[in-house]
Amino acid sequence: MAELENTVVMPKVITFLSSLLQRVAESNDVNHRLEPQKISVFHGLTRPTISIQTYLERIFKYANCSPSCYVVAYVYLDRFAQRQPSLPINSFNVHRLLITSVLVSAKFMDDMYYNNAYYAKVGGISTTEMNFLEVDFLFGLSFNLNVTPPTFHTYCSYLQKEMLLESPLDIGRSLKLHCCFNEDDSTHQKQQLAV
Template sequence: MDDQIEKMIQEQEPMAETMPNVITALSSLLQRVSETNDDLSRPLWEHQRISAFSALTKPSISIRSYMERIFKYANCSDSCYIVAYIYLDRFIQKQPFVPIDSFNVHRLIITSVLVSAKFMDDMCYNNAYYAKIGGITTEEMNLLELDFLFGIGFQLNVTLSTYNNYCSSLQREMVMRNMYSPLLEPSFLTLKSLQISLYDEDSLSIHQNKQLTTAV
């Protein structure tokens, strides 16, 4: 099974040269948040037992590269990353003793995207495939998914206004990023398109019903 999954990953299309703006913005935001919390650092030994999401050492892969890897192989919709961002925010609000830092951010990212893809997309890969993408075992992926769902109280539904508010937050992140990196083009087409077109009344009701099914 592992060999089949590895072959599926290797056969995916090459990654586009330009990541969607939602990936760039979310990577930048999570990088800033994790570095800020690192500066408030707890002793290293505390990371060994603070949560299932905490690694013993900081992963060598950057947040940006990790999200690019997920984008390349998971094939989930751009809107999944917005919803994953919302789920992450819900998690840290409900679990204040597990702040996002460099020790847990990668596991939180892969788990939130997995949960979001299952809720948002009609088709998505299974946990074993996501575990391969994320560089963890299937057993760990299963455990993280369960911990994450309990961590957000199984609150999976996202309203249109909430979704648009988080799109606006990522737009502001792109503005800040472009201010400090003037060579970047300040393009917000992806985020604006998502903000306008994600939901209509029919699709919103479908996702509400899907939440009830998932919770059962």
């Protein structure tokens, strides 16, 4: 009985998001030789030994934020990638970008959330670094944190579609994190989902 109580059921969004980020990071690792990339505060000196899936599961287990925060964190990562094209998500920065996007999402979405020191501990970084990452991320987003319900549902649908379409031969297909649509154009959103 104690084993059942300690088991945490991972929502599907964790699996979907970690799989997508893994593919994007691997793709950008390969492409870094072809395109110049800036180094930022999000880059580590080495690749973390923890997988994206395990890291995201750790964040989910200890941060206690709602599953919707992970979808909003995905929206934020997409916006960041669009606004910072010289900082593509790769295996050297994905973990720091992920903990920061979840932190910002939880602060924006949830009524109750942990402070930066707690998130730093969960993420395996110092509180000072967490503070710097948060500020840099917010400026990278131009403080554009609002996510409309249609945008939220579009990103949910995109994550589900990506998982349904994923196959071993299809991994190189998704070089970008985002689904390339204008959040204000709901007609364009529907066309993207129909493709």
